[in-house]
Amino acid sequence: QMALQVIRKLLDNYEGQKPIKLIMSSVQFASVKFGYPMLLKFFQNLKFKEDKLLKIEIVSLGAIVTKLKIRKEDYYVQGRKMYKMPVLIGEICKRFEDLHKEEHVIFFLDEILTFGNPEGLDWRNLKPGPSINLLLAFSPVSLEKGTKLMVSKGKDPEDAAECLLLPTDASFHVQELCLRYRNSRSI
Numbered sequence: 001q002m003a004l005q006v007i008r009k010l011l012d013n014y015e016g017q018k019p020i021k022l023i024m025s026s027v028q029f030a031s032v033k034f035g036y037p038m039l040l041k042f043f044q045n046l047k048f049k050e051d052k053l054l055k056i057e058i059v060s061l062g063a064i065v066t067k068l069k070i071r072k073e074d075y076y077v078q079g080r081k082m083y084k085m086p087v088l089i090g091e092i093c094k095r096f097e098d099l100h101k102e103e104h105v106i107f108f109l110d111e112i113l114t115f116g117n118p119e120g121l122d123w124r125n126l127k128p129g130p131s132i133n134l135l136l137a138f139s140p141v142s143l144e145k146g147t148k149l150m151v152s153k154g155k156d157p158e159d160a161a162e163c164l165l166l167p168t169d170a171s172f173h174v175q176e177l178c179l180r181y182r183n184s185r186s187i
Contacts, residue, residue, distance in 0.1 A: 002175070003108055003135050004046065010106055010133055011048065018131070019053040021103040023096070026110045027061045039110060061109065068095045077119040084119035085112060086126050089136070093128040100131075108135040114164050115141070115149050122165045126172075134172075138164060151176060 007022065014020060024043045043058045065072055065088070075088040089109065096105050107128075114120040128134035140149070150163040153174055166174050 003110065003137055006135060007106060007108060008048070011051075011054065014104070016104050018102060018104045019055065020051075020106060021096075021100050022048075022054060022056045022106045022108075023064070024056070024058045024108045024110075025061050025064060027112055055103070064092060068092060068099070070095070077117060080117070082113075082117045082120065085114065085117065086120065086123045089134075090126050090128075093126075093132050093134060096132060097129045104131050104133075106133045106135070108137070110137040112136060112138045113141060114138055115162050121162060124165050124168045126167045127169045128171065136167075 007024075011020065011022070024040075024046075026039045026043075028039055040058055040060060048054065048056065059067070065075075070088070070091060072083075075083045075091070077084055093107065096107060112120075123136075126134075138151075149161070151166065152163050153166050153168075166172070
C-alpha cells in the first residue's frame with residue numbers, strides 16, 4: 001500500500017511534458033495453469049486518475065524479461081533457479097530508457113526475494129537512470145532457514161549471516177517498514 005501511495009503522489013505531482021509509462025510488476029510469476037498471481041490481479045483492479053498521458057502496464061518480471069529480449073541465462077545464479085537481481089534490474093532499467101525515450105517511466109517491482117540468494121543481496125551500485133522512478137519492495141522472507149538477516153543502508157555488517165545492502169545512489173529514498181504487512185513475518 002505504501003508504494004501505491006508513492007505512485008499516486010508521483011502521478012499527482014508530475015509536471016513533465018512526456019507521457020508517463022507506469023509499469024507495475026511482481027517477481028511472482030504468471031503461469032498458463034494458474035494465470036496471474038494474486039498480487040498482479042490486485043494491481044489490475046486499482047483505479048488511477050484518468051489521464052491521456054498515462055499508460056499502465058501490469059506484468060510479471062518474467063514477462064518483462066521476455067518482452068525486452070533479455071537472455072535469462074546471463075542473469076541466473078550459478079547452480080540455482082534464481083536471478084542476480086540487482087544486475088538484472090539495472091539492465092531492465094537501461095532497456096526501459098531505450099524503449100521509452102519519449103516517456104517518463106515509473107517502474108514498481110514488488111516481492112523481491114533477496115535473502116537466500118547470494119547474488120541478490122548487494123544493491124548498492126544500482127542506478128535506474130534519469131527518466132525512471134524505480135520503486136523496489138523487498139520481501140523480508142528468506143529462502144534459507146535459520147540465518148540471521150539484516151538490512152543495511154551502507155556498509156556490510158559483520159554479524160549477519162545475510163545482509164541486504166540497499167541502493168546508495170542519491171536518487172533513492174530508503175524506507176524500512178517496521179510493522180507486519182499481509183502474511184509476512186515481522187520485519
